[in-house]
Amino acid sequence: MTGGAATPRWAIIGTGAIAEQTIGDIRLAGNIDIVAVASRTAATAEDFAARHGIPRVFASVEDALGSADIDAVYICTPHSSHFELARQALLTGKHVLCEKPLTLTASQSRELADLAAARGLFLMEAMWMKFTPAVLQVQELIRSGAIGEVRSVESSMGYNFPRTETSRLWNAELGGGALLDLGVYPAAFAQLLLGTPLSVAAHGVMQADGVDLRSTLTLGYSDDRFATVTSSLTEVIMAFAVVGGTAGTIVMDPTFFAGGAIHCYSAPDYTAQTTTVPIEGAGYVPMFRAVGEALAAGLTEHPRHPLADTIAVLAVVDEARRLLAAARPTA
Numbered sequence: 001m002t003g004g005a006a007t008p009r010w011a012i013i014g015t016g017a018i019a020e021q022t023i024g025d026i027r028l029a030g031n032i033d034i035v036a037v038a039s040r041t042a043a044t045a046e047d048f049a050a051r052h053g054i055p056r057v058f059a060s061v062e063d064a065l066g067s068a069d070i071d072a073v074y075i076c077t078p079h080s081s082h083f084e085l086a087r088q089a090l091l092t093g094k095h096v097l098c099e100k101p102l103t104l105t106a107s108q109s110r111e112l113a114d115l116a117a118a119r120g121l122f123l124m125e126a127m128w129m130k131f132t133p134a135v136l137q138v139q140e141l142i143r144s145g146a147i148g149e150v151r152s153v154e155s156s157m158g159y160n161f162p163r164t165e166t167s168r169l170w171n172a173e174l175g176g177g178a179l180l181d182l183g184v185y186p187a188a189f190a191q192l193l194l195g196t197p198l199s200v201a202a203h204g205v206m207q208a209d210g211v212d213l214r215s216t217l218t219l220g221y222s223d224d225r226f227a228t229v230t231s232s233l234t235e236v237i238m239a240f241a242v243v244g245g246t247a248g249t250i251v252m253d254p255t256f257f258a259g260g261a262i263h264c265y266s267a268p269d270y271t272a273q274t275t276t277v278p279i280e281g282a283g284y285v286p287m288f289r290a291v292g293e294a295l296a297a298g299l300t301e302h303p304r305h306p307l308a309d310t311i312a313v314l315a316v317v318d319e320a321r322r323l324l325a326a327a328r329p330t331a
């Protein structure tokens with residue numbers, strides 16, 4: 001695919017782990033034309049470009065954001081940089097796909113959403129989970145009535161990440177902590193199936209610097225429906241999900257949002273019906289393809305992952321972080 005007036009020319013911003021992990025899937029999607037890459041360090045960007053056959057390297061992130069030759073950017077930098085980079089990109093007229101979490105707080109995402117709307121530009125958080133066949137399949141099972149009315153959602157994700165000097169996960173200034181890095185997945189899954197919660201309760205551990213190590217949130221909804229959302233930087237919890245309904249249960253094996261076995265236990269006999277859904281590429285292909293299609297259709301948000309959902313999930317994270325900070329022993 002070549003760049004042109006009708007084909008948005010994309011630049012990748014950042015050359016770290018997620019950029020490496022997704023570049024193959026971007027190619028597989030077939031409708032996202034990566035013409036350039038930028039990083040804070042030109043040498044890193046040159047190396048990335050050479051290894052992945054990307055024609056152009058910008059000397060700096062600022063050069064890429066200011067370039068008239070770029071129509072859209074995929075932001076792959078640490079959380080704490082997302083707001084300012086996305087804001088700059090929108091101000092210079094670029095569509096934005098930004099890695100999760102879109103920003104550190106709900107109010108920052110609101111500001112970006114307003115800016116994108118005012119400029120008529122596409123903006124989406126790269127919440128690939130919402131686009132995977134596994135999650136679509138669960139929604140289809142629910143729509144078909146397989147488990148009756150959904151009453152509860154339980155999902156978790158944790159790793160025992162090494163605490164190193166350089167890890168962004170343990171660095172408060174880079175937006176470290178379990179909730180912003182991992183918790184957004186189970187929280188977005190609960191948001192997808194139950195909507196925006198009316199209440200948030202949190203048990204967990206937060207360091208004095210604001211890095212939350214682990215927590216379980218209980219989210220309350222109308223009509224006594226509930227979700228639990230667990231995330232951890234200090235223990236391994238394979239990412240599973242359980243959806244409880246009035247007539248059955250769906251259990252999604254790890255990694256629930258990427259794909260794998262889905263077990264559906266329906267009334268009256270609750271015998272497991274197991275389906276395994278395919279994973280395309282590393283799992284990100286459906287999201288990239290959907291973004292390419294949305295841009296081609298002139299959309300400014302993707303209906304499957306609208307900004308309202310990103311903002312609602314970050315509002316849950318805001319409140320959970322506030323509760324964990326308030327509960328932290330001061331002695």
Ligand SMILES: NC(=O)c1ccc[n+]([C@@H]2O[C@H](COP(=O)([O-])OP(=O)(O)OC[C@H]3O[C@@H](n4cnc5c(N)ncnc54)[C@H](OP(=O)(O)O)[C@@H]3O)[C@@H](O)[C@H]2O)c1
Nearest residue numbers: 014015016017018039040041044076077078079081099100
């Ligand atoms: N969707 C997923 O499955 C998934 C998985 C992992 C991570 N992520 C998300 O992707 C983002 C990046 O995570 P990562 O694991 O790829 O991080 P990483 O490996 O540390 O890479 C970060 C990249 O950003 C650049 N960078 C660092 N600070 C920057 C700044 N202030 N401004 C501009 N560029 C900066 C770094 O390169 P230079 O130093 O050369 O500039 C590096 O290329 C995070 O928000 C994370 O949540 C998503």
